[in-house]
Amino acid sequence: MQLLRLRPAWEGCDVSYATVHADCSAQVSGARFFSFRDASRKNPGSFFIVAFQLLRAVLTVRPDVIVTTGSAPALIAILFGRIIGARTLWIDSIANSERMSSSGLRARKIAHMCVTQWPELAAEPRPHYWGSVL
Numbered sequence: 001m002q003l004l005r006l007r008p009a010w011e012g013c014d015v016s017y018a019t020v021h022a023d024c025s026a027q028v029s030g031a032r033f034f035s036f037r038d039a040s041r042k043n044p045g046s047f048f049i050v051a052f053q054l055l056r057a058v059l060t061v062r063p064d065v066i067v068t069t070g071s072a073p074a075l076i077a078i079l080f081g082r083i084i085g086a087r088t089l090w091i092d093s094i095a096n097s098e099r100m101s102s103s104g105l106r107a108r109k110i111a112h113m114c115v116t117q118w119p120e121l122a123a124e125p126r127p128h129y130w131g132s133v134l
Contacts, residue, residue: 002069002094002133004028016061018054018077032061039073041102051076058084069093069133075103078111090114092121094132 003017004027016032017024025033036053039046050073058066058080066081067089068074078088090107092100094117100108104127108114114126122129 002091003067005133006067016057016063018057020071020073034060036073041072047072047076055080058086062086065089067091070101070104070107072103075107075110078107082110082112088112090127091133092116092127094118096121100127 007015015028016034017028018034018036020036020038022035025035034053034057036057037046037050039050054073054077058077062084063081063086065087066077068077069091070093074090078090081088088111090104090111090113092104092107092115096104096116097118100116100121104114104116108126113128115130116122116127117129117132119129121127
């Protein structure tokens with residue numbers, strides 16, 4: 001939902017979407033759409049399937065830029081993006097108001113740019129605060 005609010009920012013760009021919510025394809029009709037399984041620390045085996053699904057999506061699209069509002073699977077996508085030379089932007093979820101997510105803490109070291117949606121969480125060298133999506 002947070003990334004959908006940013007759609008006007010990439011008007012005129014060739015955009016693809018990937019999410020764990022397969023039913024969201026109707027919200028981005030006309031754009032390439034990929035759905036993948038969710039994964040979490042509670043089920044580490046699920047990451048292998050998710051990694052394969054995201055690798056297939058990244059290799060199919062070969063994006064110039066990957067933007068995500070963050071999750072453990074999105075961290076995998078950021079990593080694959082870096083490997084193929086894509087620029088990457090991690091926007092830590094608005095839900096993380098007291099501290100960055102564990103994936104966000106890792107993304108600070110992997111993504112080209114890492115931002116938080118809470119000014120109190122901004123730090124040097126990262127994350128930066130650019131404002132809130134919601």
